[in-house]
Amino acid sequence: MTERAGDPVLSHGRLGSRPRLMATGWLLIGGAIGLLLITLVIPTLLVVGLSFLERGENGEILLQATTGNIARLAGFGSFGWSADYLWILARSLWVAGVATSLSLCLAYPLAFLIAARTPRWRLVLLALVAIPFCTNLVVRTNGWMILLSGQLAPAHLAQAAGLIDAGRALYPGAWAVHLGMVSSLLPFAVLPLYTAVERLDHALIDAARDLYASPWRVFRHAVLPQTLPGLGAATALTFIPAIGMFVVPDLLGGSSYMLVGNLLQQQFFTSNDWPLGAAIASLLIALTFLGLFVVRRLQRNAR
Amino acid sequence: MAVAAVIAFALLYLPLLAIAVSSFNAARYGVAWTGFTWDWYAQLLADERVREAAMNTLLLAVASTAISTVLGTLLALGIERTPWSRRGRSALDAITYLPVVSPDIILAACLVVAFGACRWLADSVGWSGAPFSRGLGMMIVGHVAFQVSFVALVVRARLAVIGSHLEEAARDLYASSWCFHRRILGPLLLPGIAAGAILAFTLSLDDFVVSFFAASPTSSTLPLVIYASLRRGLSPEMHALATVIFLGSVVLTAALAMLTRPRRDA
Numbered sequence: 001m002t003e004r005a006g007d008p009v010l011s012h013g014r015l016g017s018r019p020r021l022m023a024t025g026w027l028l029i030g031g032a033i034g035l036l037l038i039t040l041v042i043p044t045l046l047v048v049g050l051s052f053l054e055r056g057e058n059g060e061i062l063l064q065a066t067t068g069n070i071a072r073l074a075g076f077g078s079f080g081w082s083a084d085y086l087w088i089l090a091r092s093l094w095v096a097g098v099a100t101s102l103s104l105c106l107a108y109p110l111a112f113l114i115a116a117r118t119p120r121w122r123l124v125l126l127a128l129v130a131i132p133f134c135t136n137l138v139v140r141t142n143g144w145m146i147l148l149s150g151q152l153a154p155a156h157l158a159q160a161a162g163l164i165d166a167g168r169a170l171y172p173g174a175w176a177v178h179l180g181m182v183s184s185l186l187p188f189a190v191l192p193l194y195t196a197v198e199r200l201d202h203a204l205i206d207a208a209r210d211l212y213a214s215p216w217r218v219f220r221h222a223v224l225p226q227t228l229p230g231l232g233a234a235t236a237l238t239f240i241p242a243i244g245m246f247v248v249p250d251l252l253g254g255s256s257y258m259l260v261g262n263l264l265q266q267q268f269f270t271s272n273d274w275p276l277g278a279a280i281a282s283l284l285i286a287l288t289f290l291g292l293f294v295v296r297r298l299q300r301n302a303r
Numbered sequence: 304m305a306v307a308a309v310i311a312f313a314l315l316y317l318p319l320l321a322i323a324v325s326s327f328n329a330a331r332y333g334v335a336w337t338g339f340t341w342d343w344y345a346q347l348l349a350d351e352r353v354r355e356a357a358m359n360t361l362l363l364a365v366a367s368t369a370i371s372t373v374l375g376t377l378l379a380l381g382i383e384r385t386p387w388s389r390r391g392r393s394a395l396d397a398i399t400y401l402p403v404v405s406p407d408i409i410l411a412a413c414l415v416v417a418f419g420a421c422r423w424l425a426d427s428v429g430w431s432g433a434p435f436s437r438g439l440g441m442m443i444v445g446h447v448a449f450q451v452s453f454v455a456l457v458v459r460a461r462l463a464v465i466g467s468h469l470e471e472a473a474r475d476l477y478a479s480s481w482c483f484h485r486r487i488l489g490p491l492l493l494p495g496i497a498a499g500a501i502l503a504f505t506l507s508l509d510d511f512v513v514s515f516f517a518a519s520p521t522s523s524t525l526p527l528v529i530y531a532s533l534r535r536g537l538s539p540e541m542h543a544l545a546t547v548i549f550l551g552s553v554v555l556t557a558a559l560a561m562l563t564r565p566r567r568d569a
Binding site: 011012021022024027028031032035036037038039040041042043044047050105106108109110113126128129131132135137138139140141144145146149152179182186237241243244245247251264274277278281284285292 | 314
């Protein structure tokens with residue numbers, strides 16, 4: 001039966017014509033969707049377009065197509081080839097990868113530990129994970145700057161072991177960035193993993209035990225496959241913010257351990273080089289979409 | 304398992320503990336403990352710059368939360384209760400979830416480019432580009448842009464729990480639209496809207512990057528003040544400020560946990 005315009009439609013217990021229902025719908029979503037289009041969707045397209053435009057002498061944007069910004073990101077600057085930008089990109093991927101793996105290694109057991117408590121305790125533990133998550137990252141990074149400063153035990157230990165010079169702090173540097181990243185990314189990994197673990201079908205685990213599977217095989221065949229979509233989601237949800245991280249590398253890494261987020265910020269502020277900034281942003285956007293695509297795939301396969 | 308949990312909670316809470324302890328440390332320079340003091344909190348109250356930033360932070364959080372709660376709730380209602388086609392719905396879903404999954408630095412870059420484009424457009428038709436320059440207005444727009452999605456997410460979850468049976472029953476009993484919204488949907492949806500609003504408020508306080516990209520020198524928020532100070536080195540006054548912000552987050556997170564706690568009646 002085909003439906004004609006103007007025919008009554010039953011929706012939420014109420015008769016209305018489809019055009020009228022749709023008009024109401026558009027009216028309701030109009031404000032928010034309009035705002036998202038203007039601040040996010042269209043700018044994303046602009047950013048991608050901007051990364052192919054020429055930059056003038058004083059940072060103004062010229063309406064001239066070029067692939068120069070991508071070439072500059074790959075290191076081909078006006079003074080010949082240098083690996084500076086490529087190093088920053090590679091380092092960002094590496095740090096994000098390491099921080100994500102470490103976060104997952106800590107979050108996975110933690111998710112099981114939380115899921116095994118009584119409902120009341122679960123709520124408390126989840127809130128304990130959420131509180132730092134809801135605390136401003138600048139505040140938490142400030143905490144690491146105190147902990148790693150030259151006068152406290154961790155730095156004393158490193159000084160005694162000869163890892164750093166006497167009186168020096170443990171930041172800025174690679175170690176500090178990794179530590180700060182794991183600490184700030186951990187909740188991103190815990191929360192999706194917890195949802196996956198909470199939904200575990202325990203009948204499968206009991207069946208495996210009844211059939212005398214060793215603890216390892218129970219985990220390998222009855223637990224791990226069930227949590228795989230959750231692991232995928234946690235990986236993407238941790239990696240995506242990790243790759244765009246700005247505060248942690250800025251305060252704990254300094255100029256010698258810059259990541260791509262800092263490079264991006266520099267282009268929009270100090271260097272006033274929007275086209276190069278846009279090229280970097282486009283790269284981050286592409287990585288984000290790639291991450292989301294992988295998650296979708298994983299979740300579809302699991303179904 | 305317990306080892307991982309201990310390490311995880313240590314990573315989460317040691318920095319916060321360090322700040323709280325340092326904020327009571329009498330030493331002006333350095334972090335070695337020299338004695339207990341309330342001085343840094345007293346200084347904080349007297350600091351003009353901090354007071355101004357606190358006002359900006361609150362103004363930004365309240366304004367953006369108010370706008371995003373209204374827009375987000377309407378968005379949730381519009382998505383859930385309109386017979387969209389399958390493709391229309393998935394397009395709406397994609398746009399709505401974009402801010403949730405994007406790194407904040409991309410949101411910030413998009414905001415800067417959007418306002419740059421608006422400035423350019425205004426200039427080219429001969430209007431003043433001033434409304435599109437950095438400042439509190441741009442920060443509010445930037446915050447609303449990511450808050451809206453989270454509010455919609457929370458309200459949609461609540462709508463899904465409510466379902467459409469009650470509405471069908473109400474209509475069968477000849478409830479008017481007004482009566483239904485006022486007496487049935489409103490009270491049921493209110494906890495969801497409240498949770499969305501608190502989440503939006505928390506997100507606004509939690510944000511640094513979008514504010515950093517959108518702020519003018521006169522519209523600094525508290526996180527921006529701490530950041531600017533940290534770039535010059537550690538300062539005990541800032542530790543006191545950070546501790547206050549942390550306590551605020553604890554209160555907000557607790558409120559959020561209470562409101563979104565799974566209940567038997569729903």
